[in-house]
Amino acid sequence: YNSYKIITESQKLSTGDYNNYGWDFNSLEKDNELFYNILLEEDSTEAVFSLNWNRSVINAPWINSKEYQESLADMSISICRLDGEDLALYDFSDSRIDNVEHIYLRGLPKGMYQLKVTTNAFTHFGIAWRAEPGNLPELEININLQDVRIECNNLIKGKEFTLQSSYDFENWATKHTFTANETSHEIIEKINNQKKKFYYRILWNPVN
Structure with a gap:
């Protein structure tokens, strides 16, 4: 059901302000970054942000009879809260060996948040998020x-x-x-x- 609430939303390009549920399939140039502004009009009991991308197979016996060789972009995501002109970092995910980054938060106050995506090499990626409205402590x-x-x-x-x-x-x-x-x-x-x-x-x- 969580996935259903995400995919029934239209694709969110990295322009404009978005709400509790969203996804995007996009690409990013080397040493570049993209931002997604997410406006939570209600408090959230939990929030999840996930980034995924593919490994690039350069050589392989079944492709060109060469020894297997691959390339994997080093991507990251971070989530910040926007208070006027100030940014407060809440969390980030930056694994050097995986092709998925994941952030899980519980008890997120309403407000404007900025989701940042970075990469060290050109790659296509998919990103999705959800923030479940609910009462905070x-x-x-x-x-x-x-x-x-x-x-x-x-x-x-x-x-x-x-x-x-x-x-x-x-x-x-x-x-x-x-x-x-x-x-x-x-x-x-x-x-x-x-x-x-x-x-x-x-x-x-x-x-x-």
Whole structure:
């Protein structure tokens, strides 16, 4: 079904802005690069980007009776988040021996992303991506006289999360770090007669 959602989209040339699902068959000159801008209008629970290309057989006994010889372009892909004029690298895949590159992310916030393809030799390639819309981790906070009960919801199993607190939205202190075994996790913080206002946020790395 994942492949179906990709191939039912029209071919995406490396111009314009695209959405959660797309593919392209293209070619790239030596030491050149192509960019695909992907606009995610909703948060994504997981996102996959795959690049594939063929080996070129130069000589072979069944072709020209010569000893087998092949050539393989060294390609790579990377995914960055666009924030105004700034680019934040999220992840990249750059194997020197394979003819496939693959990036898998979980918990990707909505926004504009740039997928970059590079090569060291002329080659044709196929590229495809999908980003599944869904809810990202969030906090539900309940306060009483003794403590603060923080319910972390929509967690991604197996991923590490960090809970931080701040009094001014500028200086954040790490309170807890945990790996999610379930989709929810409760943390209890003692108030200790603290009268200042305080704020919480939960952080995670989409790559791990």
